[in-house]
Amino acid sequence: MSPTTLTDAPFSLVVDEQGVLKPATSTVERRLSQMKGMYHDAAAEDQLLAGDDPLVYEVFQYDMPEHVGELVVCTTLLYPGRVGDEFFMTKGHYHEQRDRAEVYYGLSGEGQLVVAYEGQHHTVAMGPKTVAYVPPHWAHRTVNTGDEPFVFLAVYHGDAGHDYGSIETEGFPQRVLDRDGSVAIVPQGEL
Ligand code: PAN
Numbered sequence: 001m002s003p004t005t006l007t008d009a010p011f012s013l014v015v016d017e018q019g020v021l022k023p024a025t026s027t028v029e030r031r032l033s034q035m036k037g038m039y040h041d042a043a044a045e046d047q048l049l050a051g052d053d054p055l056v057y058e059v060f061q062y063d064m065p066e067h068v069g070e071l072v073v074c075t076t077l078l079y080p081g082r083v084g085d086e087f088f089m090t091k092g093h094y095h096e097q098r099d100r101a102e103v104y105y106g107l108s109g110e111g112q113l114v115v116a117y118e119g120q121h122h123t124v125a126m127g128p129k130t131v132a133y134v135p136p137h138w139a140h141r142t143v144n145t146g147d148e149p150f151v152f153l154a155v156y157h158g159d160a161g162h163d164y165g166s167i168e169t170e171g172f173p174q175r176v177l178d179r180d181g182s183v184a185i186v187p188q189g190e191l
């Protein structure tokens with residue numbers, strides 16, 4: 001349960017060498033089996049699921065009151081890997097409160113931020129020390145395009161909430177693929 005009163009004292013958190021936020025009050029462990037149908041190559045997905053159901057990413061979060069005036073801090077460790085030719089990625093979401101923006105700060109590894117809104121789309125390359133801005137209203141997802149964990153810190157409004165269903169139904173208009181060792185950003189319609 002989130003606390004119902006606003007925070008009234010400063011505090012600090014630490015991000016360890018691996019990117020784990022300490023302390024974290026909630027964590028997410030996302031395996032491939034929890035992302036069924038999100039990768040374009042269903043046969044490659046089935047093959048991986050028949051194996052060890054890989055861990056795709058983890059989130060370490062310090063929960064805050066669900067209030068617009070508060071800021072939630074979390075880190076994401078997005079592991080390297082591919083489903084067929086498609087790089088490991090997060091599920092992606094809109095914020096439930098659509099007009100809540102977010103800031104990402106790259107800590108290690110390499111990736112892409114993919115955003116989408118009403119048929120428009122953009123990608124933003126991210127690496128260590130990149131500050132990437134997710135504008136209000138845009139669905140957002142990250143993709144690990146490297147061979148080591150892509151780790152970033154996120155800061156977002158306490159009342160933002162996460163709507164996974166809408167973008168899952170719509171689908172992101174761009175996919176990030178490994179084409180002969182190069183990163184290719186491919187429109188969904190051109191697969
Ligand atoms: C991030 C994401 C995190 C995991 O902290 O929640 O990277 O991605 P999914 O939530 O799409 O599974 C964020 O954007 N928070 O709002």
Ligand code: ZN
Binds near residue numbers: 093094095102140
């Ligand atoms: Zn978000």
